[in-house]
Amino acid sequence: MTQWPRLVILNLANNHLFGKIPNSIGSLYHLESLDLQNNNFSGEIPSSLGSCSALQFLNLNYNSFFGKIPTWIGERLSKLIFLLLRSNNFSGDIPLKLCWLKNITVLDLSNNNLSGNIPSCIQNLTTLAQKESSAIDYSFAVSYTDGNGYYEGFYVDKASVMWKGMERDYENGNLKTLKIIDLSSNKLTGKIPVQMRQLESLDLSHNQLSGHLPGSMSQLNFLSTLNLSYNNFSGRIPLSTQMQSFNASAFVGNPSLCGLPLTPTCPGDEKSKSESTDSGGKDNQEDRAEFWKSFKPGIELGAAIGFLGVLAVKLDHPWKHLCFLLFNNVKVRLSNLKDCLYLLVATVGLLVREHVSRLGRKLKLFEPSVSS
Template sequence: MKGLIQWYLVLSFLLLSLNFKVDCSLSSFSSNSSLEVFFISKNNLVGEIPSSICNLMSISILDLSNNKLSGTIPGCLASRGNKLQILNLNNNDFDGPFPKSLQNCHDLQVLNLGNNKINDTFPHWLGTLPPLQVLVLRSNYFHGQISPSEHESHFSALRILDVSHNEFSGFLPTTYFKSFEGMMNLSNVQTKSMEDFNFYYHFSVRVTVKGLDIELERILTLFTTIDMSSNKFQGKIPEIVGDLVSLQVLNFSHNSLTGHIPSSLGNLTALESLDLSTNKLVGQIPMQLIGLIFLEVLNLSQNQLVGLIPQGNQFNTFLNDSYRGNLGLCGFPVSKSCGKDEEQEPPESAFHEEGIYSCPLDWKFVMMGYGCGLVLGLSTGYIMLTIGKPEWLVRMVQRLGYKILRRLKSYN
């Protein structure tokens, strides 16, 4: 019986979608309090959300993303007693202030209001919603500082935070970073998708991952990201960010951040993408970042970093673009060489092969000597072989030639 009801709902949504594609409006919607999912994305809907939709008290998923809806977001969507778990209004033309009534949605897990024209300050009161895991406010007109109010919870379950491309200012929110327990330890979280509680709805969110904007069709509970890029943040990057050990993507680019890159970022062992580009960061690149063995994308360009670029592990794979605009950096892969005091010494094992011991030799001259010896030896050997005597000299030259060839191969 339950399966029949679910398929009936699926068919109803298909019919509703066809109807809205023709009408291009929500005005024809008639309320139905029995609906649990209202999913009409990518249908060229225009106009404002009608008040009749607010009668759907039993809705758990409301997805009106990728349309052309406008006006303010109705406060009645978040009336007391509703069961809303996912609200996705991404990529529309909503304006006005942030609907504070959303703090009444005590079951809310996902809130995506990205790519609209909402003009307001950061909704710190959402921190009181214990289940909230995904908060996307990117590409709006949010402004001011991101600072929590006293005596409030601070997003303890949050795993995806995207406030990029706004006008936030002030310092990075250290208090919130200390409270992001969902980004500190995910060892006990089962690997599943956000939408597993509803088999016919697939939630997606657009995030910047590894330098590219991509659409995540199925969000795993193990995916964690912070994107605060393209704002007006200033000050230092807090050391506490290094405690968010489950982070996979961290993006603080295109701000006015100063100070050094915290060495604590070396604790983010799950990190796959780190973007700190286009800031005012100074000092050297911390050697601790070599330990980030899963790091696939690194962008430190357009800062004021100096000194030797670390070598080893993933750092051997990054190209010059990762460091462009830092005139004080030297070493591989940039063209500027470091001074002798800053040059890295070759690994000790390189000096002990074939009985060669560590000594301050210029290996270019050593290799040139080998090359000359090889030419001389082969020439002499050819002459001796041609005249056929003396045999003892022929055998000696052959052994010497083979030995030189083996050593050359070992250094290639």
């Protein structure tokens, strides 16, 4: 490969090539696109590839590469837009330094043997979080000379991408519009970190992820494909127009996950509702009982005091002065507002009754007598 120092595109996809990627690939300093998809390559990704710092498109899908995903991919291939490592034998953690790939729009690490947690820094993948891609063009100008003349043209990359449960071939014109993270069919554990709001496709299915689905998932307004099936998620599916629009197949295989679109309710919802109703009814009954318990003595006391007041005013009797004394004495002792209110209500009630009785007696005086 040292004979091609200015090579920009290397596409050997869909052949029967095998063996390791030669270290000499590092001499292709101008390489922008490397496509080795669907071959029988094996071994580890050579560190010399890190010298190809102009790489934008790296497709190693459907081979037999193994070992850890190199951390230098994030450190030295900062211009990567597409990183496609589907269906290999990569193992170990997802390197934290992959979060340094600020231009990534398609990250496919699916169908490997990756383990550990999903890095929380994944939300720092800037392009996946923006409405518009920072990369302007993904096609490559091509010019070459042979014995017959000089030629110019454009090369457009192609890649197989899982979209809505189906593997489809996309060219650059369509690839550049996608914002995809596919980590499915690995051995990842832990919780889902906060995700980018502009993400269009997220596949975390067939892992060992657990915990509650983060409420931030309800804010993924551009998400058109979601697959969280066959993990160990639990609790309630976050409520949003977006989340409930997905088919139940996006959530199946999580026995402790509940809520729409899986189930109408979560375990304990009916019980909680019943307990809330019963508790509310019981509380209301207790409140009413407590009210009457405190209100009744007030009424009785008010009635007694009011009656003493009426007697003190109306009676022409030696006990009149005693009634006045009792009335004043008790009135002074009514220091709180509640008792005063009870006294006022009871007194008014007695006075009303007295006036009604007087009116009744007066009306009887005007009744016509019945002759025999």
